[in-house]
Amino acid sequence: MTGTHRKVLEVLSGKTLVPPPIWLMRQAGRYLPEYRETRASAGSFLELCYTPDLAVEVTLQPIRRYGFDAAILFSDILVIPDALQRNVRFEEGHGPRMDPIDEDGIAELSAEGVIGHLAPVFETVSRLRRQLPEETTLLGFCGAPWTVATYMIAGRGTPDQAPARLFAYRHPKAFDQLLAFLADISADYLVAQIDAGADAVQIFDSWAGVLGEEEFARYAVEPVRRMIASVRARRPSARIIAFAKGAGLFLKDYRRLTGADAIGLDWSVPLSFAAELQKDGPIQGNLDPMRVVAGGAAMESAIDRILDVLGQGPLIFNLGHGITPDADPENVAALVARVRGRR
């Protein structure tokens, strides 16, 4: 019964659909007036994430408006450090903050209570699976260990992830330990989301683009490989998308080395290279979110190029990163109509 006509799942298993299924990273968010309204009724951003009534509502908002082929659980990658008691806060206009972790803090990390702390997230997932249209794929997600670690080390978002890169060079053993710990706890988290009803999951490595060759292998590939192996050992049929933003040429072997079903591509990936990658397996991407803000011909021409070059192979149409708060909801409607109008 499950999954028979869920288009995103079909593409993840290698099928080509024309037109391709579509969803957008950060599709539930501040560009939508109904999101801003619900957001105002929650105290803090984390409260929104941990209140199933509200998290279900904001997840469904973009589905009602646009009928996307996938819904993505409304939560955040930083619920893992929150569950690890790193005192995570989202301060208005300043982005996330938490207590920076050091070598001693890494040695003391414990998985105890983490999955219990995240129980409201699993409740949200199971309610969503019951409330979503049968044909809509439900995506769970988590952050990749490297990206989550950049926030845990710095205690905040940074432009270049310099604190984490420096920490990794100065304390390589402790850093490896942190990434392995995050890989294992994140695997447990994904398994629990799948058991609650997620059809597939995405791993976000948003800051993979600052890593050199050796570091990409050690900090981006290995922990994600470890996480995926752990999920597959327990849930062999799990469908997994891995998105390493800014990874450039390292994407060549990323799918094979991590064991993901599909890889996400940002807008800096040339379409010719994307077409090469698509010969190995399904891809997702890669419209520049700024083109959605610009709208009109700037958006339409880029949609057409993606469909022309990648539309005859396994593709999940998406942006190359999250939609931004300044995007006009009308432009999103035009985007969906244009992708779906092409056969």
Ligand SMILES: Cc1c2[nH]c(c1CCC(=O)O)Cc1[nH]c(c(CCC(=O)O)c1C)Cc1[nH]c(c(CCC(=O)O)c1C)Cc1[nH]c(c(C)c1CCC(=O)O)C2
């Ligand atoms: C790096 C990262 C984070 N969170 C996430 C990532 C990886 C993807 C990416 O690179 O965009 C992932 C994420 N965050 C959010 C989702 C929800 C699902 C969806 O995609 O619709 C997802 C998948 C909601 C959110 N997460 C956040 C918001 C905005 C906060 C608000 O509404 O008050 C939303 C809708 C907050 C957040 N969360 C994070 C930051 C840096 C910020 C602050 C920046 C900002 O304000 O946009 C960390």
